[in-house]
Amino acid sequence: MRFWPGLMLLLPLASPFAHAELIDEVNDRGELRIALSADLPPFSFKQDDRLTGFDVELGELLAKELEVKPSLLVTDHDDLLSGVESGKYDVAITPVVMPREVEDRFDFTEPYSDTASQPTVSLAIPLQKGNPAFQTSLNNALQRIKADGRLAALSQKWLEREALQP
Template structure:
């Protein structure tokens, strides 16, 4: 009987629902690990030895809204999304298009920007922030942070500063 009761105590630990939420990890660390490439102006690039651009400032803004530090990690395209998928990074803020293929692999924030495909008058593409699937509390926190920046105009101002237009609306 003792073994059975001991096993019953361990059962919740093996449940997929016992998985720690990403927002708890971010809060425990006190930082949001943000992956991006640093060679794509005006989104992210080095200027006078400092990392800057739309994606960099968006990441810093969202981390501040989440009340944690932004830890910007420069990586290359081959590691960007696989690093998010494996948990090496919390998010990728790298003007990622929310495609059906990527939605099978990741959960996404609400869209923060819109663009058109390079074709003349092509379809509108939504830009959003991918993170590991199965983190609804993180998604809510991230979406709320984005919404606050949208409502008070900081997101539109950031878009105007770096992109020369308000790309926050379709």
């Protein structure tokens, strides 16, 4: 019985709710780690040795809305999702449609864009499963970006038919 008080102090640590929320880690770091590829124009690509495109600017807007710096991390397509799942990246911004079997491994933001060629496909940002406060923060940021017209302007700039022409 002598160990009972010590055991009671440890029980909350075993709770699934005891882990830190990802939004707290992002705020503590002061940066949002955003995984991108650099070979998907007009979404993300290098121009004059500088990363640019729709996904890049969207990531920068999200970080600004979360009041942290964007950390744009270029990676290959295979590492985008596995890096988010492992915690290497906070989010991945990519126009690639997620296969059904992947959907169970991640949580997603609300859709931020519908593709013009396939109106039934919506783009959303994958994030590590089990971080509802982070998901809510991202959704709120997306809603503000949509509401004030910045997302529409970004889409106009990068995703209009003329922008997609070589």
